[in-house]
Each structure stands twice: as C-alpha cells, then as structure tokens.
Amino acid sequence: MKPKIGIIEVARLAGVSKSTVSRVITESGGSVSPRAQERVTAAIKELGYTRNTLAAGLRAQKTWMVLVMVPDIANPYWSEIARAAQDRLEAEGNSVVVGNTDWLKSREDRYFELARSGRFDGMVINSVTDDIAAINDMGIPVVMVGERAESQDIDTVGTDTTAATRMALEHLWEHGNRRIAIATSDHGGERFLSLRRRAYEDFMADKGVEPDPSLAFSVKLSEEGGRELVGSLLALDGWRDRIDAVFCGNDILAIAAINALRDSGIEAGRDLSLVGMDDIPAAAHTFPALTTVRKPRALIGAAAAELLLARIRDPDRPPERRLFPGELMIRGSVAERHI
Amino acid sequence: MKPKIGIIEVARLAGVSKSTVSRVITESGGSVSPRAQERVTAAIKELGYTRNTLAAGLRAQKTWMVLVMVPDIANPYWSEIARAAQDRLEAEGNSVVVGNTDWLKSREDRYFELARSGRFDGMVINSVTDDIAAINDMGIPVVMVGERAESQDIDTVGTDTTAATRMALEHLWEHGNRRIAIATSDHGGERFLSLRRRAYEDFMADKGVEPDPSLAFSVKLSEEGGRELVGSLLALDGWRDRIDAVFCGNDILAIAAINALRDSGIEAGRDLSLVGMDDIPAAAHTFPALTTVRKPRALIGAAAAELLLARIRDPDRPPERRLFPGELMIRGSVAERHI
C-alpha cells in the first residue's frame, strides 16, 4: 500500500491550501483563480489522487449511493427495470445497490434498516408491505415502482395494469374466446390483486357475461403456481366446455402452464388459449410462443430514476405519478374460436 | 428531519462516555461492564439510534461495501452467480453493489475508478480485460470469476470448462454424432476461446477424427450470433452430409439457433443435433428442449464470496483457484444417429 495520498498532499505539491484543492474538486466549489486551478489539477494528476467520496459525503451529508430494491432480480421483468434505473442513476454519478427482497418482509426490513443508517441518498423500491407512512418516515427520498400503491403521498411509476389487462382480454375476445378464466396472485393483500381482477370483472361485465367465481384461480406467480394452476384447471368438472382461455397474471406463470398442459396432452393455442403479462424474454421462445402484454420496463426504470433524482434535488416538490401503457405482443398461444 | 441523534446523545442518556457506547456497538470492542452494556442498549433503543456506518468506516478504514462486477446481469448465468455471491456477502454484513460492464472496457474502467476511491472493501469480478497486474494494483482484495484467467496471482472461481466441453461432446458422440461442428466466440482474445476450442480439438483428436477448419464457427454468444451461425451453416456447401451436430458456446446462442433453424424448416434434435452450455432457465422451455451442460452457478457465486471474505480477513493468504464440474442436462436437442 502506498502512503495514502489525500487532499493535503495535493495542496502541498500545488502550493495552495487544502481549501483551494477542495474548491477545485467539488462541482460547485466557489471561485478559484485559473492559475491555482491549473496547478491543482496538475498536482492531482501527478500524485494519482482520487477523492475519497465517503469522507466527502460525511461532511456534505451525501453518499452518492442509491438503493434499488426489487422482489426478484432473477425475474427479467425486475432485472430490466433495475438495470434501466441503474444506468440512469450511475450516469448522474451515483453508485447503485440492487437489493433483493424475495418477497420477504424480513429482507425488506434489513434494507430499510440500512437506509436508516444513512448509507443512501434515496431509494427506488417495490415494497412488499407498501407501508407508505413507514417508508416516508425513513427520512430519505423514495420512489415506488409498481402501481399498486394507491397513496398520493409518494412518487410512483408503473404500468397501467388496468388498461393492459383489458388489452389482453379484448384480444382473447376478438378471437372468439368467450369463457375466460383468470389466474392471479393474491400476494400483498387486496390492492394488487384487485387491479387485474377488477379489470377482469369490469371487462366481463361490459361484455355482458356473468362472472363465474370458479374461473378465478388464485395461485403464486411462479413456475410452481403454473403447475398448480393446471392441476386445478384439469380437476374442474367438464372444464373443456367451461373454459376457452386463461388470462395469466404474469409470463412465468403462463409459460409454466403451457408446459404443464403439454404434459397432459393439451396444446396451448389450439386446445386452450393462454395470455400472459410482462413479455419476459423466454415468452418468445416457448412453443407455442406466448401472446402477452409487454410492459415498458426500460421506460419504467428510467422514469423511476428520473423522479428520484428530481426529488433528491428538491425534496419539497409535489409527489408525481407516472403510468405507462403496455403493448400487446401477439404470438401463438391464443386459439381462434369460431362462434 | 429529527435532530440527528448520534453516539454522543446515546452516551449522554446512558450516562457514559462516547467511547463506551462505541465499544458496545462495535463487534469486538473491548471490555464493557454488564451494567454499562445494559444502559447503553436501553438508550439506543429509546432514542432509536442507528449507527452511521459510513462515518465508522472512515475511521476504521472499512466500508462494508463490496462490488460484484459482471458483464451482463440480464443473462441468467451472471445474474444467478451475482445473486449467490450477494446473498453470502450480505449475510456477513456487507452491502453489495452489482456492476454491469456490458462487455465494455469503458464501463469496467468506471467501476475500477470507483474502487480506487475507497468505496469498497473488495470485489468479485469478471473482467473484460483480464489485466491482472492492473487489478492487483487497485489495492483492494479481488476475486475473479470465470476460469479464463490463467494467472496464479489472483483468487479464481469457475467451471471446469474443459471437462464440461468434453462431457457435451462425449454425449454427442455416444449418440452416433460423428461430424461435430463448434460455434464459439473469440471474445477476449486467445485465452477464453482456447479452452472450449482446445477441448474440442483434443476430443476430436482422441477419437481419431481429423479436424475440419470449416466446421469451427466464430460468432458472438448472443441471439444475433445464433442467427448468424445458422446463416453460415446453411451457406456451407452440402452441409447435411458434413455436419451431424453443433456444439454451441452457450445456451443463448443455441436457443437462437434452434429457432432460426426451425424458420428454415430444420428441426433440432431430428435433423441436426445441438448442445449448449450453461443451462439457463429458458433452455428447458424451448421446443425441443435444449440438451446442455449446467454450470453450478450458485456454487460459483457462493465460492467467490467465500474466497473474498477470506482474503479480506487475511490479505496475505496465498491465491486460491476453485473449479467446479458441470452437469449434463439431457433433453431433446440431440438426435440419435445409427451408424
């Protein structure tokens, strides 16, 4: 290890005070004569000095560190959002810590604990608990991702799930699928579920179809959930005459269902229509390829970063809410029904 | 914002000095009487104090922050490694920054710059450049992931690619595929390529097959590369009589190839054998499902974390090298040839 070079060594070599060096290396650091400026930069170069941002942050009450907390980084939906946010935030000179909650409150709490210890300037999060009061109480800027938080007291970015759900259902309907089932998770209590589910119920009502409660499946949005869904489906008495299509809460669920169905000799896109939601990469590679609604992940992540940066700049700005529309990706998992 | 409570406020409430409080909150912090210990913990609880780890680190020369740098976090291969490493490191009380280089030297350099500014206690990296000297010069512990670095001067974790490649080739051979092509990338210069390629050449030599240079394709290990590969393949004069199988450098390449082949009316697993490498999640969901070699991603990530923690504890320990064997996942993309 070299003999630790800091602002003082630079100052000595440049023949100025540490204050002047500080003024040179900070962005908006007061006025410095061209002459001093030049000597300092030269000295920095010669000594190979790099600023210790931690020490700087200690005094300036800034860390240039941001937490992006998502439930499952292995899910491409989240990883892409996280990545887009990260790119934007890093471009602004921040370091990004990506946190994984695995949908666990305990892990979420660990990250919140970290946040409270002053390590971050702000956070972009998808919370398991959605306890807005607790989140706002953390004392740092926070942007929520996912439109399930209905609170108006916090910056929010997400997809317009209601519209996206309608879009998928409308597509099924147009192709003659009339008896539509829905498979969603009830994770996170009422609110999340209700958006997809309510959209579904509203849609069916609009079409004049009376709802059949046995066609609403509640499963985890995972591969396991997909297999479970197919199990429940096939166990349903005379399902072939009762179900044309299944709207799946996300793609992981839908893809697992496609595979589980094939194991039972049922081919999606022919014997049963299936639509997903999210458009993860694997959706294009299944057989049949999955018809689904793409969420603008990159836009969402970037917008979240944008909102956070704005709030860090001005903590008193009014909370903002940005919802982006989804895009229907028509592939091969929807059957054409002739009615 | 509340009136910032620190170690001093705690000390005051507990009726002790800040030194004693410090001793209580640091792990190995000298001896404290049970009585004092108790009063301090009570005061901490009452005030809702959380330790400012940044300030602590400033004095203690420790950040409890670790960088995990990978080329492409969207690739499940890397995301799972990163995740496993992260879990292990966080369990030890560190925060993890996951960095993405996109295979770009410029982005890698930005992270190295960060590292040099004293933000991290150590790094787990897959470097684009593999400049071991420069890496060791950074002054912090580093563990390399991926066995391509041949240097003995640095901790390394990876898969035994040579054995994994042989495993895949042997499988092809056993099923009667004799005329085997290989598609790999030459990214990163000589070293990386040579492992798979050399294994391939050795294998063919062992089997007494003289090598046909036109059967060695060099493409990017990406979807684009897969399409390109199929293009080159089909352009090859009389390829049906010259190629039984293609060994693909990774799964992304192989899956893209399967799809591109189908578009040309050629079915993998029937008309042409294909094996991949990595076993990404999508490999199990293609049609036909991809036969590939699984790399023990979780093990690799955890081992990397382990090695890093060990080195942080003892910077002078001798460099260690851990290679894990792959596992053949037999699915549907290899055709049975009768010879």
Next chain:
DNA sequence: AGCATTTATGGGAACGTTCCCAACACAATG
C-alpha cells in the same frame, strides 16, 4: 497486606473531506 495484573472507563486525536468565516488584494466608485 502489598504488588502485579486485568478489566473498565473517559478524553482527545484521527479518518479525509467540506463548510464557514475572516482576511486580503485589487478594481471601481464617489
């Protein structure tokens, strides 16, 4: 009991930077 050792405690310096304030030089103004 007397001495050596261990255990417990407090005070100040230190980590590397930014912020605040005072001081100075110089030019422009009256």
Next chain:
DNA sequence: CATTGTGTTGGGAACGTTCCCATAAATGCT
C-alpha cells in the same frame, strides 16, 4: 483618497465514528 464591492485564499471547525493512551477500579497472587 476613502469607501465599497468582488474575487480569491487560508485556517479552523465540523461530520460521526473508532483508535490510542492514561487512569481508576477490581481482581489475583504470593
């Protein structure tokens, strides 16, 4: 020439913690 303003500079305090050292109290040993 005195006054005011503006740009530039340096010194010291501050950020919140840990580390080092000195000292006091408690304990162990002969």
